[in-house]
Amino acid sequence: MHDPAELYVLTEDADGVPEGLPLVAGLTGFADAGSAVSQLNEFVHETLDGTLIASFDADELLDYRARRPVFTFDQDHISEVTPPRLSLHLMRDDLGQSFLFLSGFEPDFQWQRFTEALLGVARRFAVSSTTWVHAIPMPVPHTRPLQVTVSGNRADLIESLSVWRPVTQAPANVLHLFEHRLHEAADPVAGFVILVPHYLADTEFPDAAVTALSSISSATGLIFPTDRLREQGREFLLKVEEQVAGNHELSRLVGTLEERHDTYMEGNPLPSPLTDQDGQVPTADDLAAELEKFLATRRLDDDA
Incomplete structure (x- = not known):
């Protein structure tokens, strides 16, 4: 060497x-x-x-x-x-x-x-x-x-x-x-x-x-x-919430993730916070597709 x-x-x-x-x-x-x-x-x-x-x-x-x-x-x-x-x-x-x-x-x-x-x-x-x-x-x-x-x-x-x-x-x-x-x-x-x-x-x-x-x-x-970053984070999440609130399917998918996250954090003996008892991870294809609209809008806002 x-x-x-x-x-x-x-x-x-x-x-x-x-x-x-x-x-x-x-x-x-x-x-x-x-x-x-x-x-x-x-x-x-x-x-x-x-x-x-x-x-x-x-x-x-x-x-x-x-x-x-x-x-x-x-x-x-x-x-x-x-x-x-x-x-x-x-x-x-x-x-x-x-x-x-x-x-x-x-x-x-x-x-x-x-x-x-x-x-x-x-x-x-x-x-x-x-x-x-x-x-x-x-x-x-x-x-x-x-x-x-x-x-x-x-x-x-x-x-x-x-x-x-x-x-x-x-x-x-x-x-x-x-x-x-x-x-x-x-x-x-x-x-x-x-x-x-x-x-x-x-x-x-x-x-x-x-x-x-x-x-x-x-x-x-x-x-x-970190005050500036935290404020940017709040603004970012508000825009995400707007997208999720306007779509029932997105809300359901996020709700599923929340339930599994909370169950894990409460001490339920799951193998990880990411899966259910059957080891299945919920699909996020629909969520990702909808959020593409939000991301494109955010990029346009940043360029303006």
């Missing part, structure tokens, strides 16, 4: 980073239901003060044909090409507390080497804990608070916040590998999986970002100014 440290370049500001800060991570590119991670990254960089600490080599890690850079055409010439970025920043929360934030694209290549590079970064800055988030689509109702599944070795977080604890296999995120290595080393780590209503998975669902930030706060004590 080539030297993992060659995958990234530290900036001059890296020397001034204090040891013992928490590391927070969210990488896009896989199962980002509700655009939870995308919104998290945008929120942190646009809302909080930060300093670039390290940049990772996209030419080594990225499949450009799968995630092509965006270019700007200005009348008769290319004025700008914006490549995807994967970077580490020193950030400050709403109270001025410092933390390290890893954001950007999930690598397509060299996962083992990239993980070794992250482990090296964690050792260099003596991070106190690692917290990362991602989101997956699940048959749960939008009328209930978003829930999370917690992995890692933070028993306090798992006991207090993890509502669904399956034994299953699923496609991995590169941060699953990083978490696994941290767990083996007994370094504090928590991964939060946000369970997003499957019929809203392709939208930019503000509550998914709020849940991501709340989860990070629970793990780290960091404070984020």
Whole structure:
């Protein structure tokens, strides 16, 4: 294996980073239901003060044909090409507390080497804990608070916040590998999986970002100014409710999801909050079709 440290370049500001800060991570590119991670990254960089600490080599890690850079055409010439970025920043929360934030694209290549590079970064800055988030689509109702599944070795977080604890296999995120290595080393780590209503998975669902930030706060004590996101979430759900209220079939489908969710949360020994005693998941084809109208309307409103 080539030297993992060659995958990234530290900036001059890296020397001034204090040891013992928490590391927070969210990488896009896989199962980002509700655009939870995308919104998290945008929120942190646009809302909080930060300093670039390290940049990772996209030419080594990225499949450009799968995630092509965006270019700007200005009348008769290319004025700008914006490549995807994967970077580490020193950030400050709403109270001025410092933390390290890893954001950007999930690598397509060299996962083992990239993980070794992250482990090296964690050792260099003596991070106190690692917290990362991602989101997956699940048959749960939008009328209930978003829930999370917690992995890692933070028993306090798992006991207090993890509502669904399956034994299953699923496609991995590169941060699953990083978490696994941290767990083996007994370094504090928590991964939060946000369970997003499957019929809203392709939208930019503000509550998914709020849940991501709340989860990070629970793990780290960091404070984020989420009032704007929460207001956007209320407006978003009002529009969804308008669509559901006007259609009996949609109301029935959402009601079924609510009943199964509530039964599970009350402690009924179902195998998961997603199925009935026969293991059947209710179809949401009709719900998704109707909501397409709402989503198209929302996109038009956003463009106006």
